[in-house]
Amino acid sequence: MSVPPRAVQLNEANAFLKEHPEVLYVDLLIADMNGVVRGKRIERTSLHKVYEKGINLPASLFALDINGSTVESTGLGLDIGDADRICYPIPDTLSNEPWQKRPTAQLLMTMHELEGEPFFADPREVLRQVVSKFDELGLTICAAFELEFYLIDQENVNGRPQPPRSPISGKRPHSTQVYLIDDLDEYVDCLQDILEGAKEQGIPADAIVKESAPAQFEVNLHHVADPMKACDYAVLLKRLIKNIAYDHEMDTTFMAKPYPGQAGNGLHVHISVLDKDGRNIFTSEDPEQNAALRHAIGGVLETLPASMAFLCPNVNSYRRFGAQFYVPNSPCWGLDNRTVALRVPTGTPDAVRLEHRVAGADANPYLLMAAVLAGVHHGLTNKVEPNEPVEGNSYEQNEQSLPNNLRDALRELDDSEILARYIDPKYIDIFVACKESELEEFEHSISDLEYNWYLHTV
Numbered sequence: 001m002s003v004p005p006r007a008v009q010l011n012e013a014n015a016f017l018k019e020h021p022e023v024l025y026v027d028l029l030i031a032d033m034n035g036v037v038r039g040k041r042i043e044r045t046s047l048h049k050v051y052e053k054g055i056n057l058p059a060s061l062f063a064l065d066i067n068g069s070t071v072e073s074t075g076l077g078l079d080i081g082d083a084d085r086i087c088y089p090i091p092d093t094l095s096n097e098p099w100q101k102r103p104t105a106q107l108l109m110t111m112h113e114l115e116g117e118p119f120f121a122d123p124r125e126v127l128r129q130v131v132s133k134f135d136e137l138g139l140t141i142c143a144a145f146e147l148e149f150y151l152i153d154q155e156n157v158n159g160r161p162q163p164p165r166s167p168i169s170g171k172r173p174h175s176t177q178v179y180l181i182d183d184l185d186e187y188v189d190c191l192q193d194i195l196e197g198a199k200e201q202g203i204p205a206d207a208i209v210k211e212s213a214p215a216q217f218e219v220n221l222h223h224v225a226d227p228m229k230a231c232d233y234a235v236l237l238k239r240l241i242k243n244i245a246y247d248h249e250m251d252t253t254f255m256a257k258p259y260p261g262q263a264g265n266g267l268h269v270h271i272s273v274l275d276k277d278g279r280n281i282f283t284s285e286d287p288e289q290n291a292a293l294r295h296a297i298g299g300v301l302e303t304l305p306a307s308m309a310f311l312c313p314n315v316n317s318y319r320r321f322g323a324q325f326y327v328p329n330s331p332c333w334g335l336d337n338r339t340v341a342l343r344v345p346t347g348t349p350d351a352v353r354l355e356h357r358v359a360g361a362d363a364n365p366y367l368l369m370a371a372v373l374a375g376v377h378h379g380l381t382n383k384v385e386p387n388e389p390v391e392g393n394s395y396e397q398n399e400q401s402l403p404n405n406l407r408d409a410l411r412e413l414d415d416s417e418i419l420a421r422y423i424d425p426k427y428i429d430i431f432v433a434c435k436e437s438e439l440e441e442f443e444h445s446i447s448d449l450e451y452n453w454y455l456h457t458v
Helices: 005-020 044-053 059-063 121-135 181-186 188-201 229-246 292-311 315-319 365-382 405-416 425-443 450-455
Strands: 023-030 037-043 056-059 084-089 106-113 139-152 207-212 217-222 249-255 267-274 334-335 342-344 354-356
Touching: 005 044, 005 249, 023 044, 037 044, 037 056, 037 354, 044 084, 056 059, 059 106, 059 425, 106 121, 106 229, 121 139, 121 229, 121 365, 139 188, 139 229, 139 365, 181 188, 181 207, 181 450, 188 207, 188 217, 217 229, 229 267, 229 365, 249 342, 267 365, 292 342, 292 354, 292 365, 292 405, 315 405, 405 425
Parallel strands: 023 106, 334 342
Antiparallel strands: 023 037, 056 084, 084 106, 139 217, 139 249, 139 267, 207 217, 267 354, 342 354
């Protein structure tokens, strides 16, 4: 991936600064392995230099665990002297941060080697490598995310989250009624500011719906014919939601399963594939008879077990699964069926697409997209036939067969010959090393439940 010409980049910076003379600072952002946004804040006078020469950040940024500590077994830390790489702006991501009291802008970055080549361990580059395989076939991916989250109180109780008090009624919500408009009204100012902030930042979010748990909501993003841009939008949307909620004296969580007995937070992705003339190759009056659609489904289902570590990358991710919460636990598909891993919406023939329903909101969007598209490409190029579509409740027809814990998911990923053809094995090694390090720390901790069960009983 070549860096855009300096003149093009400088024109972007000049136009923005001219339009926004009030901007004092610019946040330079880059998403790490966990999708956590990191970076630097600069004064506006330094923006031209960033567009001309980039900024230096250590390669170890992509070897950080969920707590921000470098995992040395990745080889990206002390083994290379914690050396820098160079980060360049991603075009068309310069925008205002509407929540800031001091006028501040933001700009997404991506990491490169000092010689200019993309840095292999940047998750955005991981995705670009997969997308390039579709470019070779003359195909374009059209994608969109649906992102679920909870509004929570800024103060935890005994270390546990709780729903925030309604700004209108002053009460904490207890409703589990999905799509309930009254619950949208309870938090209308915050939710409307999220949509307006998204519009100001050029993020194509057009709808918020109430989900099936207290103070849980979902934001829908428009389809865009650029899967990397779709992921950029998802990363920026999470940051926007967090900051807007905080302005309204609330907090948010994208944790996969913050409450026992309530629905978890998912990150569904919708995907269609366009040919060189812009036509959706999944278009069909009868989707079951569309060979391209069947093969794409077959490839995604075949690679699903090995993809689970990218879709569900944390220990908590696997607590989200359960039939009552519409989280599929087996590689299956169906038409207009929300109990399956791959749902095929069939509204109109040209809108036929895949809805991937497995990942949690704690997934890194770039790695999630890379895993799903690897499956799609594998299926299309190898003409992989899927199993029969499921009609009715898939939980009653299919036993749980996907990895149900992080350790098993990491083993599946590490052993996958198919994913290793799409995702650099060096990157898989780094990802597995980071997650195994987190898992080891988790397994050596002692939970409150263990003290309650065993301290005085054994």
